Amino acid sequence: MLRRTLLGAAATTLALSTGAFAQDEPTKVGFVYVGPVGDGGWTYEHEQGRLAVEEAFGDQVETVFQESVPEGADAERVMTQMALSGADLIFTTSFGYMDPTINVAQKFPDVKFEHATGYKTADNVANYSARFYEGRMVQGHIAGKMTETNKIGYIASFPIPEVIRGINASFLAAKAVNPDVEFNVVWAFTWFDPAKESDAARALIEQGADVILQHTDSTAPQAAAADAGDVITFGQASDMSEYAPMPRVSSIIDNWGPYYVERVGQVMEGTWEPHSIWYGIDEGMVKIGEISDAVPEEVKAEALAMRDAIAAGELHPFTGPINRQDGTEWLAEGETADDGTLLGMDFYVEGLTGDIPN
Structure with missing residues (x-):
């Protein structure tokens, strides 16, 4: 390479x-x-x-x-x-x-x-x-710590490995700090469609989600969350800082x-x-946007420490034990995922509900 x-x-x-x-x-x-x-x-x-x-x-x-x-x-x-x-x-x-x-x-x-x-x-x-999934681990940690309903909504674009990795990484991080957390994934089948993205965000909020994650490209979910109140979001690909300090509390920046x-x-x-x-984060291609004051100082410190550990190679978002959705073992205790598996990822990890569309 x-x-x-x-x-x-x-x-x-x-x-x-x-x-x-x-x-x-x-x-x-x-x-x-x-x-x-x-x-x-x-x-x-x-x-x-x-x-x-x-x-x-x-x-x-x-x-x-x-x-x-x-x-x-x-x-x-x-x-x-x-x-x-x-x-x-x-x-x-x-x-x-x-x-x-x-x-x-x-x-x-x-x-x-x-x-x-x-x-x-x-x-x-x-x-x-x-390696967007590195940033999504950090987002998942913040989301798991901040949700009060224990329901997190995720607006997904297309069922390709890049998107599936992000869902899995954020879910594992959220679950690690909040065992009661639930993810509801909505597939929008678009990269950019503000109307669809807004509808998806509103539907997730109506179902009780007080955190919205997205792998779509517009700021429409941020606007929907701002209208709803008491819902937090994360910028996708860009800082989307016009919605800080709430609902956008941090972001992944490409x-x-x-x-x-x-x-x-x-x-x-x-x-x-x-x-x-x-x-990824180490090389500077993935950045974590400013974490706003809406995030408690302790959670902010944990998220930044996680970012730094990933950059230093001391922390990998996919470290076992991790099972696949059906309960079969994927990674044993202490084992980390290889790039080949990550690049072809086509499965949910254990604890996620629903099916990945064909």
Whole structure:
């Protein structure tokens, strides 16, 4: 696995931005987004990464983007157009773009592609993702400590391993500090649909949930919780701090900028190679947003200690004993999950109710 420190990336950026590397034409970099840049969540943070590239390299780069591109044939069309327009590097930023990315890359072997959250690579295709489940462990701890009804609602997007890992990680952390906690998972089957997300949040609140977690990208669940009162939420992908200190009490922040700057710099240097990386809190790709004053100081201290222990490699969100939902053993006492199992996770852990949709 290729890994460079942020210090190394910064050195590369400095050298390029001060003219140590000369080029005739600006490097053209494309970004394909599944939602609008103003979603306040997932796409917003990728857009911040694009802007970081522009800030780092100035007129040595030209960036373009297309927002709200559906996963499927439309994505393939957009990627093809970017390649035809002279893009040197294209970032495709949603799981459902995986096969379209591979298909288009085969047609444009001289263009480099980077796909977010998938698992396929090729000679000109890299993939990258973040260990979001690490942040969801921290959220689960806070949720388990703060719920008064012992009912936590979770708005899930699609039944893919990334989302299932997050549900399991947050549930295990909440259950560890509150054995009476119950999770109610609602599958929205969308990444971004404020109306659906709001409806899901309201339904969960009506069923008694006083904590709402989400793996969807809009701030609609935050607004629904604010209307309900006495319900806490957590920002997804971005800080969503406009809803702090209540209902949003903390957040998971996806920090893409350093990675995008590094990879664009490698294209400019001629050192880019395909790889698969999966970074987390340690590498700075996953951050925990400010924990608001609505969280008791003791709980805040515990959450921050958990974050630091994960970063130091002293704590793993999936450490046994853990059983699968059907009661069969998954991890023995002290055993930690391997990445292969996590990347393909298609099961709930013991204590979660309901089925994972096909």
